[in-house]
Amino acid sequence: MLPYKELANLDKIVHEPARLSILTALSACTLAEFLFLQELTGLTKGNLSSHLSKLEKANLIVIDKHFVRKKIPQTTIRITSEGKAAVDQHWKQLLSIHQSIRHHGANNENRSAPNPLSINQALT
Template identity: 50%
Template sequence: MDKLDTFKKIGKLEKLIHEPSRLAILTALMGCQQADFQFLLNLVGMTKGNLSSHLSKLESGGLIVVEKTYLGKRPITYLSLTEHGRKSVSKHWQILDDLRKSI
């Protein structure tokens, strides 16, 4: 792969996914069917407000589904990747891997 091809691949990275906090969230969700908000909060080490903000952007972009429900009387929020989200994250990691290999 020549340098021009490398730069073309960089241009294919999706900005919504590539932001480090969102990439961490999405990568965590790739490893499971769904995760609850508290688990994800502990895993990625963000504040509640920061995590909520990123989740809203990912939900608006069609990458995740946010489901609010109750466990007994306790409210709980579940997060999962959409099919589009799963494919997009896989493609994103493939581009990054191709770039790494081309160096």
């Protein structure tokens, strides 16, 4: 399979840019507060909430909603072991695809499309 076609086989839940950003951030820490993730990712509250719901449904994160001092709501999010494995695997796949494309291109330099200027110069 050509490396370009492998891009279409990436996990869509993880690959979506906002969710990849969230998972990558969470993989670097034990847990994060909702407002911290919002600031880090630049997403709106509604957009972040929507992406977190999809990640939670896929069992990639766990969301904990509780109150601090009985009246201040706080939402914390942590990545699950499945989420950590999924994001790590995703980055490995992207790196592998990128390396394959670079290698494939390097091996086919002599077969690349001809330079239009050299064709025009040859014709004159």
